[in-house]
Amino acid sequence: MLRRSHKKSRGGCVECKRRHVKCDENRPICRLCVLSDRDCSFASQDQQQQHDPSSRERSIESDRRHGETVLDLRNITPLTPVSIVDSPGNLPAQHPHDASLDDAINFDHMELLIHAIQDREMFEIGTGVGEYHASGIALGLKEALAAPYLMHELLAFSAQHMAFLHPERSAHYLHQAVSLQTRAISLFNTTWTEVNKSNCVAILLFSSILGHHLLADTLRKRDPGGLDAFIAHYVQCVEMHRGIYTIAKSAWPLLMQSELEPILTQSTAFTSRQPKGNDCEPIKKLINNSTALSQVEKDACHHTIQYLQVGIDAVAAKQEIFVNRHQMIYSLTMLVPPEMAALLAKKQPEALVLLAYYAILLHHGRELWQSGDAGLYVFGLINGYLGEEWDEWMQYPREKIVGDMAME
CATH class of the missing domain: 4.10.240 (CD2-Gal4)
Structure with a gap:
């Protein structure tokens, strides 16, 4: 023949x-x-070509020379399976290459995809979950056909949520989450050079899902490194989220002409609110009277406090049923100034007290799968690190977290 x-x-x-x-x-x-x-x-x-800097690296260096913040995923630490599993003994000693990931059609992936489509709780600290979940997932899947890194990250986040829902199979799902997220970042780093009209939606969706993924992982970690380990993870999360914010700002005119416009408009309306309550008055007083902070650092703290109060206002406004009351848990990590992240990285006491106020938001959202007992955990780490001289400034978050737990 x-x-x-x-x-x-x-x-x-x-x-x-x-x-x-x-x-x-x-x-x-x-x-x-x-x-x-x-x-x-x-x-x-x-x-x-293999030895010369890639076009992506040259672009990053050029942007840095011009003072721009860029989304650089080269140093993002992939998730580790101990993030959610309580007992390390439940995990395999090694994670060899999973041959099932090489299949063109993989039924494990189909399970994760169906879960992402059907379960709204995956993104319950996002914007407009109730109103835009179906349309958002449909848009994401359409974009993922041309951007495989987006599909891999969507499946990775779905696997992380499945690990939470099914602790008896958490090792299996967390292994999938690690493998899929690693592949997603690799594909993104290989294929992306700049944000333009053709890829801005896919890049923003990918960055946003990755941001949700990293934040959920950070909040659920119970690392033996204590406060140092948590701060390291949280600061990395903040830096990643600021990259998302930079993408959104640079591509805003294009994004507002896309199908993301309703979601972005609602998110901006929420974060642009003026604070109403006085919950943060004690921390404002602490920042104003501090002799250890520069004026630039004080401004960064006050900028963060304003968003914190908006978040606390939202969780108190139970009558506003169309507002995602817990959105600020996610949004704050994207909106804090870089000076605030630097203060956290060096464990400046004033910044740690401010983080204890963020723990109030986490405590209010303790029914969410991303938060759980993170509010109490973070408060405990900070309270144990600061000396007795800071008790006065820790009193309000202590009442709202520890006192609230005692009344339940």
């Missing part, structure tokens, strides 16, 4: 040549490797 003739792919990728299939030679990742979720590389790639 005569074999059908075909044009050989001389410049195909290593994986397609190994499998003896025709490669479309699309770089940096060919379509077959995208569809089958395989690592794609080209042996014919110029060696000099």
Whole structure:
């Protein structure tokens, strides 16, 4: 029998040549490797190119020279399976490459996709979950067809939520979350160079889901490193979220012409509110009277306090049924100034007291899967670190968290 003739792919990728299939030679990742979720590389790639900075790295360095904040995922630490599992003994000692991830159609992935479509609780600290969940997921799936990094991160976050819902299978789902998130970041770093009209929606959705993922992981960690470990994770989360905020600002005109416009408008309306309550008056007084903070640092603290009060106002306004009362748990990490993150990183006492006020928001959201007992946990870490001389300033969050728990 005569074999059908075909044009050989001389410049195909290593994986397609190994499998003896025709490669479309699309770089940096060919379509077959995208569809089958395989690592794609080209042996014919110029060696000099491998040693020179990539276009993405050159773009990042250029942006930094011009004072721009960029979304740089090269140093993001992938999730570790101990994030949610209470007993490390439930985990396998190693996590070898999961062969099932190489399948073009994977029923484990289908389970995660169906869960993401049906379960609104995954994004319950996001904007307009009740109103926009169905349309948001539909938009995300449409964008993910052209941006595999978005699909991988959506599935990774779904796996993390499944690990919470099914603790008896948490090791299985957390392994999926780690593998899928690692692949998502790798694909993103390989394919993205700049934000434009064609990719701004996919990049913002990817960044937002990754931000939700990292925040949920941070809040559920119970690291033996105590406060130092929590601060390190939380500051990384803040820096990642500021990258999301920078993307949104730089691409705002394009995004407001996209299908994300209703969600972005609602989110902006919430974060632009003027604070009403006086819950944060004690911390304002502490910042104003501090001799350890510069004026720039005081301004950053007051900027953060304003958002904190808006968040506390929201959880108290139970009659506003169309407002996501817990959105500020997520939004605050995106809105705090870089000076505030620097104060947290060096464990400045005034910044830690301010973080204890953030723990009030976490405590109000203790029924959420992302928060759980994080409010009490974070308050305990800070209270144990600060000396007795800070008791006066810790009194209000103590009443709202510890006192509230005693009354239940």
